[in-house]
Amino acid sequence: MKQGSGLASRAMAAAGEARSARYMAGLNPPQREAVETLEGAVLMLAGAGTGKTRALTARIAHMLATGTARSNEILAVTFTNKAAREMKLRLGGLLGEQVEGMPWLGTFHAIGVKLLRRHAELVGLKPSFTILDTDDQLRLIKQVLSAFNLDEKRWPPRAMAGLIDSWKNRAWRPDTVPASEAHAFDNRGTEIYAAYQERLKTLNAVDFGDLLLHPVTIFQANPDVLAQYHRWLRFILVDEYQDTNVAQYLFLRLLAQGHGNICCVGDDDQSIYGWRGAEVGNILRFERDFPGAAVIRLEQNYRSTPHILAAAGAVIAANQGRLGKTLWTELPEGEKLRLIGHWDGEEEARWVGDEIEALERGTRLGEPVSRNAIAILVRAGHQMRAFEDRFLTIGLPYRVIGGPRFYERQEIRDAMAYFRLAVSPADDLAFERVVNVPRRGIGDKALQTVQRAAREAGVPLMQGAALALRDGLMKGKAAGGLRGFIEEAARWHEAVRAGVNHVELAGRMLDESGYTAMWQAERTPEAEGRLENLKELLKALEEFDNLQGFLEHVALIMDNESEDAAEKVTLMTLHAAKGLEFPVVFLPGWEDGLFPSQRSMDENGLKGLEEERRLAYVGITRAERLCVISFAANRRVFGQWQSQLPSRFIDELPEDHVEVLTPPGLYGGGYGAAAPRHGGARGAGRTHVGDEVIEGEVVTDSGLEARAARADVYASPGWRRLQAHSRQVAGAGVVPRPATPQAPGGAGVVFQPGERVMHQRFGLGTVHAVDGDKLAVAFDRVGEKHIIARFLTSAEGIDDVPF
């Protein structure tokens, strides 16, 4: 491109001046290079904690300061609103107050909306289209599916929603879904997808996927439009490039085509969203996609100690096909990682609670550690319960990150539906949502009548309802309720048009509709909370000029980042922790099947395992000073006790950087499985046999001595069996059945007469007779029973385990 040379000289002329600029201060050489390499394609490979955002914002500041680009010529995309907000904030800090808004800085979706509003008609929409959230989307899919007469059990709407999402992630439109997908959803997948898109068009609505897909379609089908943007948006920056999906990739590639000035920032080792369409391949392929691209590695880490970096590096090294980075730091060595095994998940939670209290007292890191500095990162949400229970009992304040977002809550969605209806009475989804909330006596049948009337007349539901009333199709309670609803809605709509203050109107709607009263009537703590949320919603409204503006933004922007000043420990998933850092990080539940997740491995094989490993990498690199990894030998999964094996990732931890708090013998693998000692094993705390809980000598002290005493438990023959055998089979128990030849018919486990077995309810027993999969077993406590084999687990050699 011609502009190149002029650009370069301009940039160079300004360079000397820029070097002394405030935003350059303290940047290390690679960061500086990333800031100054403005032309062409640049891949900034930024490891965890290497000052990525800093470099990125400095780069923008540099472009603006040197006159390379004006603020409206830079497209800067992020994935989350939080990241976009932070970038704006930091830019403001660098440039002083004169950051004339960067109009093209935002999330993929926010930018997608902006483009789509301008060019809606090119994909058959009106510029006023509404954005459906996941909930609306699902309800719409249900409606569409009902026309296809599929068994809801076998073909759940959720699955269809997931399918459509994944297709949109890959930028497939109904007419471009490849033939290889034809079998999907009972061979009707594409048909249903097409019908769904039709419905969206009639409703003048889009879902989240469309916010990317439509712009891509527009660019592909309208070269003139694309060319305009090539002229306007001369520089592109992308954050978290390893998380982009195919649609986002196409979007970026189309926009970069003209000038090739695209700078992508990311870390292939932190790609953890493959399951929702992210393609690590995008970042791995970057140099092929953009020949001549400069690849700049940010490897100096400013966050973690050498021990932590070494451990993380060793784990991630097991992955194939990485771009490769080696993080280093100038920080002092600090503490080794700590590794400890526990008997079960409850003990693990108890121990973590004790450790946190020790940290607070200052007996772990030499100085007291604030609760805010501590995080517990789990693989799956259900792991949080054990910690919450424990923290509640010991009165340790904690906060859970994740969970339903503010705008996803029922009351907020209901209220929003009222607002939507006031703004556009033709919003059918909003109509359906609240026509009977609060109860107005309009049930399924009444609603069907309205829908039929609307369909026949080809009008929105609101008008259809009026027609149905006029024609006397409604009767009794439904007629009265519907009439009242229509009249109210008409009044509100009139008020919107008359320009009545929107905050006042919103409050009035919630009151007049009886919505507030509905929750007040409940008088439960939960309802109180909902009323609080509604108040908060009204407060949020004040920041907008009108309802339309609010609705426009709320679907994309609103989140529940409630600033919480209180001192609390943080509890969240590993996924949610990406991008965050904490002085002290606990990583519990490192057990094969849980982490790495069995499902991930089953469904995606090596790819799945590698993504899990990246998750481990993300987890470890969240820690600044101390990282504590733990696992449990037994865990209750869906109500059943399962024995667990330590995670294979534990074997990948480098011994030199890990302090093992549990004695050897607890795990096989790389941690020197020293000869286990026999005997005694008192002080076992609590152990479980089937449903039973036996109180032993309860260990309250979390000190090492107590745990050392407990080592004998782990060294027992039963424990060695745990080590030797693979995971528990269905049917539970304490000891897994070794993999033996399958019985014909498949139920699985083969037992021999005389063999010792364990049953959930009946405890230990001896097999008397075997008849196919039916066994006669003499139980020690309850005598002889006839039992199906799959309810039994082998208990050979378990008798001397001190249960």
Add this chain to the structure above:
DNA sequence: GCTAGGTTAATTTTT
């Protein structure tokens, strides 16, 4: 139209 009781399924999540 509403409620209670049974059935089922159960990583990760942003927009």
Add this chain to the structure above:
DNA sequence: TTAACCTAGC
């Protein structure tokens, strides 16, 4: 084990 969701019965 549990929680959400659906069905059947009032």
